Amino acid sequence: MKKLTALLFLALSFNGVLWADSIKVFAASSTKSAMQEIVKEFESKNPNDKLEVTYSATGKAYAQLANGLEYDVFMAADSKYPQKIIQDSLAMGEAKIYALGILALYSYDENLAAKGIDSIKDASVKHISIANPKVAPYGEAAMEILKNYNLEESVKNRLVLGDNIAQSVQFVDTHAAEVGLVAFSLIKKAKKESEYKLIDTTKYTPMEQSFVLTKYAKDKPLAAKFGDFIVSQRAKEIFKEYGFGVK
Numbered sequence: 001m002k003k004l005t006a007l008l009f010l011a012l013s014f015n016g017v018l019w020a021d022s023i024k025v026f027a028a029s030s031t032k033s034a035m036q037e038i039v040k041e042f043e044s045k046n047p048n049d050k051l052e053v054t055y056s057a058t059g060k061a062y063a064q065l066a067n068g069l070e071y072d073v074f075m076a077a078d079s080k081y082p083q084k085i086i087q088d089s090l091a092m093g094e095a096k097i098y099a100l101g102i103l104a105l106y107s108y109d110e111n112l113a114a115k116g117i118d119s120i121k122d123a124s125v126k127h128i129s130i131a132n133p134k135v136a137p138y139g140e141a142a143m144e145i146l147k148n149y150n151l152e153e154s155v156k157n158r159l160v161l162g163d164n165i166a167q168s169v170q171f172v173d174t175h176a177a178e179v180g181l182v183a184f185s186l187i188k189k190a191k192k193e194s195e196y197k198l199i200d201t202t203k204y205t206p207m208e209q210s211f212v213l214t215k216y217a218k219d220k221p222l223a224a225k226f227g228d229f230i231v232s233q234r235a236k237e238i239f240k241e242y243g244f245g246v247k
Contacts, residue, residue: 128178
């Protein structure tokens with residue numbers, strides 16, 4: 001009887017492993033706070049499955065994908081990179097918007113934060129943190145904001161570029177920069193309201209953060225299942241809670 005029980009246990013264990021699935025997900029750094037909760041909730045409903053999530057700048061991850069790194073789901077900070085992936089024949093299906101990015105001026109100095117974008121004109125501001133616009137859509141948006149406020153020329157020698165938007169927040173946290181133009185999604189729940197001010201959304205192109213399933217997701221039903229969850233009502237609630245706009 002004991003032998004039969006042991007064999008049954010092994011069979012059930014093997015069956016669990018057999019049906020388990022895992023995928024690799026790239027997610028833009030701006031999503032990290034929200035995505036940690038989304039992934040946790042998804043995995044709680046799919047206990048036999050595993051998501052391996054990498055966070056970095058969208059442009060950097062796109063270059064990795066183009067050079068053969070196998071991401072199954074690619075969650076960008078914009079809509080341009082997913083379209084590039086489609087044009088490169090690296091995608092499976094169309095791109096879908098999962099959230100709308102929002103920018104804020106953030107400072108550890110509450111007096112500077114209260115001034116919003118005008119704080120950049122303050123003589124005490126020697127360093128302004130943004131993400132590198134060459135690889136990060138939030139960096140592109142920051143440059144667009146500076147241009148639309150006629151501040152581009154005055155800040156060019158004061159910019160501190162983060163490898164991604166999360167690092168741009170860290171530069172302010174460590175006082176390497178007095179202010180930063182950062183993703184609201186990374187500071188809404190982590191910082192005090194007196195430490196940031198939202199940027200007028202008419203001053204930058206709408207950030208339609210989109211995702212695609214890549215060609216590596218073929219024959220991986222978990223990727224499609226997670227894609228469906230990303231655009232579900234529950235995921236939208238979580239993204240909104242963390243400071244994203246939603247459609």
